[in-house]
Each structure stands twice: as structure tokens, then as C-alpha cells.
Amino acid sequence: MSDLSSAPPVQGEIFSLGAKKMTRERMRWYCDALETTARADGTFVVAEPTIHSDDDFARNQGLPGIIADGMLSTNYLSSLLYRRFGMDYLFSGELDTKFIRPVYEDEIVTAYGRVTEIDGDRVELELWCEVGPGKKCTVGRGSVRMGAAA
Structure with a gap:
């Protein structure tokens, strides 16, 4: 290589x-960064639960945990x-x-x-x-x- x-x-x-x-932190950071960037006012945003950020939400979609x-x-x-x-x-x-x-x-x-x-x-x-x-x-x-x- x-x-x-x-x-x-x-x-x-x-x-x-x-x-x-x-890591969970890397996965969560990406979700929150997308929402924070979309807001574009300098405010940090915690993203709504998705299959990428919330274990319960992911399990309800048939996954074993967040992806x-x-x-x-x-x-x-x-x-x-x-x-x-x-x-x-x-x-x-x-x-x-x-x-x-x-x-x-x-x-x-x-x-x-x-x-x-x-x-x-x-x-x-x-x-x-x-x-x-x-x-x-x-x-x-x-x-x-x-x-x-x-």
C-alpha cells in the first residue's frame, strides 16, 4: 500500500x-453539526432524535442501535x-x-x-x-x- x-x-x-x-461522540457530533450549520446563527443545536443519534428511535426502526x-x-x-x-x-x-x-x-x-x-x-x-x-x-x-x- x-x-x-x-x-x-x-x-x-x-x-x-x-x-x-x-464512536458515539463522532456520530452524534455529525448530527448536531448538520443542524447547527443549517440554523446559521451561531447557536449550537442538538438534533432531533434519528436513527443516527438516538438508540430508542433506531430500535423502533428495527435497528439494534444507532448507525x-x-x-x-x-x-x-x-x-x-x-x-x-x-x-x-x-x-x-x-x-x-x-x-x-x-x-x-x-x-x-x-x-x-x-x-x-x-x-x-x-x-x-x-x-x-x-x-x-x-x-x-x-x-x-x-x-x-x-x-x-x-
Whole structure:
């Protein structure tokens, strides 16, 4: 796996940021941050109960407990692309994800990328997050145009 250096991408290269624990605090913070940002007046807002923030609400929906908002794993993938491709990702990157399995409290999430094609200055990527070996929770694709930030 790549060390996320500034080395040019190589077809077939697999890279990762390493594992992150999906804590209750991280999950709750994301819900509250969304509501606080939407209010846009500087007031901190505690979000209404959802499957992402309240165990009883989640259980009433048939889940064993709260689950992480899918955007958390998408954010991990976006961070992975930024760490690997830097400003080129910010200037020209694309990211498309699909959530295929819930992420539960205290699960360990690891984001991965694999270079699938290099066509001139365009790098195409397969992206995914796992909560254990082979247990994908988020899948997707991305692309970056190398040299876009120059």
C-alpha cells in the first residue's frame, strides 16, 4: 500500500489512511453539526432524535442501535483522496459513493482507494470503506486530474 506520499500514482496501487473507530461522540457530533450549520446563527443545536443519534428511535426502526450517517464514511474517502492527491483533488476531484451496509457504534472503519486507470493526466479510482476484512460498508468511484492545481 502507498504511504500517501507525493509519488505519482501507479495503476493497481492501493492506499489507505488507516482505521478510525466510529464512536458515539463522532456520530452524534455529525448530527448536531448538520443542524447547527443549517440554523446559521451561531447557536449550537442538538438534533432531533434519528436513527443516527438516538438508540430508542433506531430500535423502533428495527435497528439494534444507532448507525453512523453514511456521509461520515464518504468524508473518510474524501479525506483519503485529499491526503493522496492534495490540491489536485480539491481542484478537479470527483467522488461518488453508495452506502451498502450500516456502520454501528464502535465499529472500526478503514477507507481504501485503488487506482484503476490512468489516462493521460486523469486518474480513475475504485473507493471503499470496510468495517472488517471484506465487510464493505461504502463503495464508490472517484477521479482526479493530475496537475489541476498547478
